Amino acid sequence: MDDTILEIKELRRDFIMGDQVVHALKGVSFTVSKGEFITIMGSSGSGKSTMLNILGCLDKPTNGDYLLDKVAVKTLSRNQLAELRNRKIGFVFQAYNLLPRTTALENVELPLLYNPTYNASQRRERAMHALEQVRLAERYDHTPNQLSGGQQQRVAIARALVNDPVMILADEATGNLDTRTSYEIMTLVQDLNQKEGKTIVFVTHEPDIASFSSRTVMLRDGRVQKDSVNENVRSAKESLDALPVTDDY
Amino acid sequence: MNILNIIRISFKAIQRNKLRSFLTMLGIIIGVAAVITMMSIGEASKQNIRSSLSSMGSNMISIMPYNNMAMPGGVRLSSSNVDILTMSDVNQIEKNVDLVNHISPGVQSSGQAIKGANNWPTTIQGVSPDYLTIRALTIKDGVNFSDQQVREFAKVCLVGKTVVDNLFPNGEDPIGQTIRFGNIPMQIIGVLTPKGQNTFGQDQDDIIIAPYTTVMKRILATTYLQSIYASAVSEEMSDSAVTQITTLLRQAHKIRAGQDDDFMVRTQAELINMMSSTSSMMTTLLTAVAGISLVIGGIGIMNIMYVSVTERTREIGLRMSIGAKGSDILFQFLIEAMLISVAGGLIGVILGLVSSYIVSSVLHWELVISQMSIIISFFVCAFTGVFFGYYPALKASRLDPIEALRYE
Ligand SMILES: Nc1ncnc2c1ncn2[C@@H]1O[C@H](COP(=O)(O)OP(=O)(O)OP(=O)(O)O)[C@@H](O)[C@H]1O
Numbered sequence A: 001m002d003d004t005i006l007e008i009k010e011l012r013r014d015f016i017m018g019d020q021v022v023h024a025l026k027g028v029s030f031t032v033s034k035g036e037f038i039t040i041m042g043s044s045g046s047g048k049s050t051m052l053n054i055l056g057c058l059d060k061p062t063n064g065d066y067l068l069d070k071v072a073v074k075t076l077s078r079n080q081l082a083e084l085r086n087r088k089i090g091f092v093f094q095a096y097n098l099l100p101r102t103t104a105l106e107n108v109e110l111p112l113l114y115n116p117t118y119n120a121s122q123r124r125e126r127a128m129h130a131l132e133q134v135r136l137a138e139r140y141d142h143t144p145n146q147l148s149g150g151q152q153q154r155v156a157i158a159r160a161l162v163n164d165p166v167m168i169l170a171d172e173a174t175g176n177l178d179t180r181t182s183y184e185i186m187t188l189v190q191d192l193n194q195k196e197g198k199t200i201v202f203v204t205h206e207p208d209i210a211s212f213s214s215r216t217v218m219l220r221d222g223r224v225q226k227d228s229v230n231e232n233v234r235s236a237k238e239s240l241d242a243l244p245v246t247d248d249y
Numbered sequence B: 001m002n003i004l005n006i007i008r009i010s011f012k013a014i015q016r017n018k019l020r021s022f023l024t025m026l027g028i029i030i031g032v033a034a035v036i037t038m039m040s041i042g043e044a045s046k047q048n049i050r051s052s053l054s055s056m057g058s059n060m061i062s063i064m065p066y067n068n069m070a071m072p073g074g075v076r077l078s079s080s081n082v083d084i085l086t087m088s089d090v091n092q093i094e095k096n097v098d099l100v101n102h103i104s105p106g107v108q109s110s111g112q113a114i115k116g117a118n119n120w121p122t123t124i125q126g127v128s129p130d131y132l133t134i135r136a137l138t139i140k141d142g143v144n145f146s147d148q149q150v151r152e153f154a155k156v157c158l159v160g161k162t163v164v165d166n167l168f169p170n171g172e173d174p175i176g177q178t179i180r181f182g183n184i185p186m187q188i189i190g191v192l193t194p195k196g197q198n199t200f201g202q203d204q205d206d207i208i209i210a211p212y213t214t215v216m217k218r219i220l221a222t223t224y225l226q227s228i229y230a231s232a233v234s235e236e237m238s239d240s241a242v243t244q245i246t247t248l249l250r251q252a253h254k255i256r257a258g259q260d261d262d263f264m265v266r267t268q269a270e271l272i273n274m275m276s277s278t279s280s281m282m283t284t285l286l287t288a289v290a291g292i293s294l295v296i297g298g299i300g301i302m303n304i305m306y307v308s309v310t311e312r313t314r315e316i317g318l319r320m321s322i323g324a325k326g327s328d329i330l331f332q333f334l335i336e337a338m339l340i341s342v343a344g345g346l347i348g349v350i351l352g353l354v355s356s357y358i359v360s361s362v363l364h365w366e367l368v369i370s371q372m373s374i375i376i377s378f379f380v381c382a383f384t385g386v387f388f389g390y391y392p393a394l395k396a397s398r399l400d401p402i403e404a405l406r407y408e
């Protein structure tokens, strides 16, 4: 049985800036199978975010095909794309993007408000469950400005999880965090991948983070430079435990 | 799409920006409150004029001398001093005009009323006994004077409450007492029921009423009348009565066709209409001004919504990235605008009612709230919310998710 979840073929994305054309993606192809944890690496400006936005159905390619769960995304309307983002994709941003002055629980509930199949108590229950998964249940009534960066990112992950998506896309989700907090987040991501079977596409700069994934796609100047399977996947949990315990100073 | 959820989202967004939402509402609150208060003041003043004029006798017809003919040398005489109306006019009207059931001549003089050490400047009104019926006046204590007393130039009078209060400050019973008006001694035989101030702020109780013969002969020494008061058999018949009187008086005064009357006849109804049309005009004017403030409130909503869409671009981008459709965003902002304007409208209605109440109790007016004003201003502001909220909301719904997320 074919368990390909996403497939991109010769993906191109041009940005037109006045009379100048920026070729952000110059023909990228690869496939991702269900349950894979892949990291996308590359230098700044190599087109990682551009590609992830297309994978997340937030942006459309100028050329090329994108099949998500065998559906050609090109053929979908704006509203169908919104529904797809709501049901199948969980997006985690580098800048967290939580609503200010809104509690963690309400932030996590947000995607469910755009999904009429859940009623108020189901929404609450699912959001609470997602918060438990990121181990923030007891902070459910805190607003973002009462949470640390790592905690805010965990709320954002809970928000990405709450609609039970098949795929989680993260764009430098650990970019703003220190090593310890990054490892905590990666432990969480590895758990989601291994225990819940979620497909994960994780954009990062750091080779360190990439070593937790099972496969790494290297982008360079809008093209795939290298697509390699990671033979020995590190356990984020163990790396976290191995970190020297630094006392607060 | 689930409209209930969108309403919930809008509610939370308003809650998150309480102060800003309130400031936005302020324009609407003031606009609606102003419209309601202005309309209430207008309506109340109209009703007040109406009721105070009709309390003076709604069937009343007054006849005044009116000399519009230029005198030699171009001098016009003021109407009260013209020697035109006589007792013969009164008698003819009484005999020939069947639409009139009460009639009274009228002469008046100002002067000092004196009792012992107390004195009070007031007006004496010389009339027939019918005058009380015509003016809807009643006697609280004592009796009216009689036709017999009119024939005898009797030195008797009826007095209003203000006169009593000033001449008898210690609360003695005025009935039977003799006071002087100028240097004529007069016996008080009755006290009028107090009527208070009329719409124009005149004290209707500051009056002495005496037989017209007494005033004409003993005080004014004249044979001419200053006015004639009559009452029509009914309010509807007033206009016909006026026509009859006019025809009769033109004959009596030998006025040729094409020549102007030397008198004028006014009905109370005419006066009421004149007064209330002035006040309607005021109401319209005030309401228009208030309406403008409502529109300005609406523009305030548009302004704030517009700023808010720009300011919340990232929020919009985020909502879209987690599955909000364009229509979800459109409705969210529309509903936000509507909730703000409807809430502002409700608060405005309450504030308008309170301020109408305060105005009416300060001015001692009857509280008149027109339901129309409430309904209209409420719907106007709900409409305002949709109208002025639509464009910014549409702008928000058309944002591109990626660009919105990148917005700084
Ligand atoms: N909206 C846009 N308009 C114009 N050019 C764009 C736009 N988005 C991206 N680009 C260009 O496309 C190229 C790839 O950008 P992208 O953001 O994908 O890089 P990245 O790999 O994510 O870099 P970083 O690691 O710094 O986040 C860059 O040259 C960038 O300037």
Ligand SMILES: [Mg+2]
Binding pocket: A048, A049, A050, A171
């Ligand atoms: Mg990037």
